Amino acid sequence: MFNTFGNILKLTTFGESHGVAIGGVIDGFPAGLKVNFEAIQQELNRRKPGQSKIVTQRKEPDQVEFLSGIFDGVTTGTSIGFIIKNTNQKSKDYNHNTNVYRPSHADYTYDKKFGVRDYRGGGRTSARETANWVVAGALAKQLIAHISINAYTSSVGDIFLEKPYQSLDFSKIEENIVRCPDVEFATKMIDKIKDIRKQGDTIGGTITCVVQNVPLGLGEPIFSKLHAELGRAMLSINAVKGFEFGSGFCGAKMTGSEHNDIFNKDGSTESNLSGGIQEEYLMVWIFILELPSSRLQLLCKTSLP
Amino acid sequence: MFNTFGNILKLTTFGESHGVAIGGVIDGFPAGLKVNFEAIQQELNRRKPGQSKIVTQRKEPDQVEFLSGIFDGVTTGTSIGFIIKNTNQKSKDYNHNTNVYRPSHADYTYDKKFGVRDYRGGGRTSARETANWVVAGALAKQLIAHISINAYTSSVGDIFLEKPYQSLDFSKIEENIVRCPDVEFATKMIDKIKDIRKQGDTIGGTITCVVQNVPLGLGEPIFSKLHAELGRAMLSINAVKGFEFGSGFCGAKMTGSEHNDIFNKDGSTESNLSGGIQEEYLMVWIFILELPSSRLQLLCKTSLP
């Protein structure tokens, strides 16, 4: 099941960037949830390319259509099928060069692996697939409304937001086009991207995600620990090259006595360097390098199933 | 299936540090392989604690017994059951303090999650579980003898081996107790660990793994990309806090033009910053922070299924 992700909720997806439609099936979704369709569409809009001057200008409406599993606006407990039509599928803007492979893309690998090439574009490897994940994630989020999930751009190139997440106001993430909650750093990042774009180039960056109010003990030993499943999910996103949680790679330089999460009397810990699901927050750092820098902020706050 | 890992070969494991035995079942292993039992035992010996002065002195023989799936030394195509008896299961060295939880360990979380506590030790959360993985990994390696897998300690605390892996001689990895192929850096790392041990403390570090001769296109879209599956596997190891591949987190500071993997005429690329499975090598960086520093080198070269 290589096109399926998840344990309790399972998402199975299909679709190529230039086919008729992309979509998926969500299995295991409980009955009785009154669906907020607008909230789903809002998340899709946030993912959509072409929203600001610092990103690619390709426009796709990305309207999700639910085909089953929801009746009178309420989930029925049966599998939820959905599609997003590809309105841009004419592929006028692509050369039908079947012998040209884009560097750092999967074109060449797919061609050799499958022996068949969809020369219209990225095909199944296109990051357009993440729109399917946003649909499933936005729906799943409505089941766990008490868990707070906030992601923001924490670096662009060598500009790092050097502030602890506890000092940030997450409500400001949406106030700028680079989705960094700190105005000063946001401005620097935007200037950096504009600069790079003038040179006809793109730039990498990192996303930080803070998840709060996670139930103690979420995830399952031995191979479905929460951080292992999150790692697999994040590393499935196009252009992501690394994943860390808790102290992350910084912890490699620390001693055990510096790193130990001392317990408080109420079961919480002084820090959460270990990233354990033992208290009220979990900190996840993900790293994304996207060659078209336009994609950078689109992945902010993407909630995966 | 939370105690199962793998797609083609599937490993299902069981066992606690102070129970009768740990073990597992390997499903999907093809018939007809003449098993090299000595090679499996050698890998288990490499994992075993207590091998040098810089690590914990607890000794366990870790002798694997195969119970099925192998007849006259040859695999039969049926499921392979195996166990490793726990000879140290007396647990004399553990206080039966059911109210004390070790910081940065899962004791507290397990107790709250399951409502039952095995106060004898780490139980199912013990890194002793990795012995099961070594058995399965060592057996799986015999199926893919043409793929070369080399892992080594690339940093201890702030001592980083600042040499490209292409310049290292992997045959020297086993020549020192810290398993770093560069003698000069190995000495520095060992001195650092001895120092830290004198202070009664431990120290973190990183492991680098280089996999060569990987078949083009290994892994499956969309959710079983090789790097996503490797990420999940590595993040399942106790104390691992991060995973990166290709350019990794360094890539976040690079521009698209610097990062692009330009194709050579034969389909190989100039670099493999993208970490794609499109040519002859794949570079994987994993990061491990282990509070007892003794565990550091034990995880080197662990080949997971």
Add this chain to the structure above:
Amino acid sequence: MFNTFGNILKLTTFGESHGVAIGGVIDGFPAGLKVNFEAIQQELNRRKPGQSKIVTQRKEPDQVEFLSGIFDGVTTGTSIGFIIKNTNQKSKDYNHNTNVYRPSHADYTYDKKFGVRDYRGGGRTSARETANWVVAGALAKQLIAHISINAYTSSVGDIFLEKPYQSLDFSKIEENIVRCPDVEFATKMIDKIKDIRKQGDTIGGTITCVVQNVPLGLGEPIFSKLHAELGRAMLSINAVKGFEFGSGFCGAKMTGSEHNDIFNKDGSTESNLSGGIQEEYLMVWIFILELPSSRLQLLCKTSLP
């Protein structure tokens, strides 16, 4: 994964009888097959209600639309998404009686299980779901063209076709509306059904399926033996109440010496009472009781994934 079936090819389905569309995702389909779309549509037409006077008159066009995984008529190795629109979804012909449950249907059970009711019709429990299976089965059949699969109506009520399948001409199955290859028995069956319909009633029956040229050893021990997987598939069809293979229930009256499949010198056996996958044929008997007798022949020859 309760809406998923299959091991090598996996079908995940969705859809209710009165929703927008039904459909599914086929995962694991190999690249490079030139798809015969007409053959798929033909199988869908065979399943479609309303084809003859002896069945229900509801008409649905059942036009399958492939959304992904096929490019220029050739499979690409990526997941194949498809939908069949429900053109009859107005549900004028259903009373909106939310308190009336049809006997021997799942209406009551679903209502109690999920707490939500789609009063427009059978919803997810409708046999319309089998149209999804026909799409996947018809596509899968194109991969195994060398295996011959023939199913026919072997009984209607107490009229049993008492001839061994070896004496039947399978090419005649489609020549009559009850899909029985023997003209004499077909006429009796049709008369029986017409009779029962005049009384405003319906009647049960059985389907026999003969699969020939099955590769030796198909299926996997221990829990995916071919007959166990076929049994699960057939028992998933609405109204099927039993499944037998090889000698089936008749074998329960036989002695071991009567039942033993004696080997011929070439590895084939004199009979295949044991139903083993050891020679050139496998005989599968399935039993279907469908209250609207109209559904009876629709399930003939349904090829499941």
Add this chain to the structure above:
Amino acid sequence: MFNTFGNILKLTTFGESHGVAIGGVIDGFPAGLKVNFEAIQQELNRRKPGQSKIVTQRKEPDQVEFLSGIFDGVTTGTSIGFIIKNTNQKSKDYNHNTNVYRPSHADYTYDKKFGVRDYRGGGRTSARETANWVVAGALAKQLIAHISINAYTSSVGDIFLEKPYQSLDFSKIEENIVRCPDVEFATKMIDKIKDIRKQGDTIGGTITCVVQNVPLGLGEPIFSKLHAELGRAMLSINAVKGFEFGSGFCGAKMTGSEHNDIFNKDGSTESNLSGGIQEEYLMVWIFILELPSSRLQLLCKTSLP
């Protein structure tokens, strides 16, 4: 995962009849159950060959050893590993004839499929594997003590117990060696088997299983309906050639009006011909043909996971 069965509880098994041991891993078992080990051993004893004069005389102690997942007699929520040692593994009683294949057994098929032969006996295909299922089933039964499961021999050759299950006293099943709750029919069956044994032959039969107090709506649409999963499980047992539930094959001769399960006011139905999980009982008929007749009663009441 061909050696794995189950959805909520998952059993993964291994082992050959003449290997060191058979065994398995139970994944997903909840924490906190005080295990009744004696009850498990009792079920194993019931399965054991050699218990009466009408069966094969081979004796195996079949002592289960739990290796993990249970601490101080209570399940811990982690995977439960167990083994049953093969004390009869000397295989003195088997000819090392690698070219002789037993008819109606999988010897020939395995040899051709895997290219490797364990000539000591049935190997992985031996019905000894069912001992693993009994361990898992007996443990699972302790979780669902309120559900009553009773199986009995309902026919031997042409002797059929022609009484509705409602008129039988299940407490008498264990009172005779053929495990038929009706003394008169039990005597006839035993005489029949003794007769057949004198002729050096064996005889088939059927098992009926009655499950009561099943929770409404158990099982999951579309492919894990309870009867489909039960069918797969029963058809996995060696020598089972058919499975029916509810009205079963008898229903094929009935009209819709005869077959309909009319609802009573309390939601129960007048009959349960449809076999639905909508009321207090589910009736399952399974058919077993076992060439050594000795195995016949051993499978009675086997509760599968």
